[in-house]
Amino acid sequence: MALVQLTGIEKVYTAGSASVPALRGVDLAIQEGSFVALMGRSGSGKSTLLSILGAMSPPTRGHVIVDDIDVYALAQERRADFRREYLGFVFQQLYLMPYLTAAANVMLPLAATRLPQRQHLGLALTALREVGLDDKADRLPCDLSGGEQQRVAIARALVNRPPIVLADEPTGCLDTETGRGIIDLFIDLKRSGLTVFMVTHDPVSAELADRVLHIQDGVLQ
């Protein structure tokens, strides 16, 4: 059985009397431990699909089932718990807190948990070690390169040990070599059993995934 199952997903954005369909009847199954890339042009519905998959934006119709959990049947606060337990996010724009060190940025998701505080730093350092940055734990984001910042963001996505990592254009702001390093990291994560779902414009990055999906005008090809 698939770890993630999307059934009949539709999303319509409304602004006043106008309504714009962003997704039209998307059905998708993602197996556990797979690396899936989603490609499409701007406005094709990639980011909307990622938001819905990330339990951040409810679909107009359809169901998202993750590990037998109907995500949008959960109450708001439980859905936040679900995000924390099941999902790690990596964004194109990094979204690191500029006033927190790399370690503190990685620890951020742990602040929302009941995990004893003494374990926080250890878990953050482990996550930073996995992305090869444990020696830069006390650096501020502004003291790190773009690639290093993206690695910190990946470490933050991993610190809770979620089974699924969702990445939105993770190499979009990086040069080719650095971007390749990030994709290699995702391949390593997949090998360790994590499921990676990546939205990308870059066909070179997508080719390295197990499965490449294309979306056009809200329809999965």
Added chain:
Amino acid sequence: MRLHDIAFASIQRRKTRFAFVLGVIGLGVATIVALTALARTMQRDVGDELDRFGANILITPKSDVYDLSYGALTLGGLSVTDRELTRRDAEAVLTIHHRRNIRLVSPKLIGVATVGDARVVLVGTAVAQEPGLKPWWRITGAVPGSEDEALVGSEVAATLGVVPGAQLTIGSESLHVAGVLAATGSIDDRAIFSDLTVAERVLDRQGAISLIEVSALCRGCPIEDIVMQISAAIPHARVAPVRQAVAAREKAVGQLTRFSYAVAALLIVASALVVATTAMASVAERTQEIGILRAVGFRRSQVAAVILMETMLVTALGGLAGWAAGVAAARTLGPRLVHTASVIAVEPRLALAAIACAVLVGVAGGAYPAARAAAMDPSAALRQF
């Protein structure tokens, strides 16, 4: 990492903005604390003045007084008393609801007696408790402790040439002069104070009482209520509070207290608005941060808690700083402003109240921005960037 760590980090990052909020809260709390401290000091002063008056309720028989005059010639007055007071009336004072506020009840029988060739005012009372009622008395010798002892006013002592240890004969009673009063400038200088039963025999008025002086602990107690209750307990008596001298000052204190409450209310509302405006600007500026927190699994309540913690931390600090500044201002300017010689007291309760009030302002001002932050849609928040 805990939620408060995020709040601390945010405050550190936005030092100028939070310093502004801290300053506004500090100024507001300092003003409230200074006004409250001054009002309390003035209330204490008024209480002390009341205490210096000794008896603050006077009970006399109800009587009608008719002026006797013919043309421009005044012939004095005629007093018609319905019913005299008795010892039972004095006991009735201690049966009222506010009896715990009654410190002393002093029934007195007053009349004119003859000592040798001199006519003196004889006051029969429980002489031993009189100094408690009249703290301004200065006595040479001792306070009478038994029925056969008397206390003599300064003028009487001078007229009769008696000193402590002398013997006096009033009517058929022979009394030992235990002490002599220093001049008070009142009727007490022309009186001899004896035991009530002795005065009853000398004046031949067994069981009669001329007046009852009552000392009530009235620093903040409802003296009007006590007067009403005594009037109800002794309906045939006229009960009057002795407070005219301090009434004006008490009124001024009341006005200052009400003014300080009004200023406090205005400052609290204004401070809450400043906190709300600043927190709203902070939330708007941190849409991205809030989006990240929500995306990584922060509950709405946790996001709201971070915003509220920030405002509460800053306002608590502002409250503490404001309390210190307010006490310093009251101590420095207080004596000049309200003409008090009293030391402005530093009350720990006032500090706690100031900080609690400031934190409440923080909660009130931060509640709406916190709710706005919590309601933010994470995907929409992140899409903005």
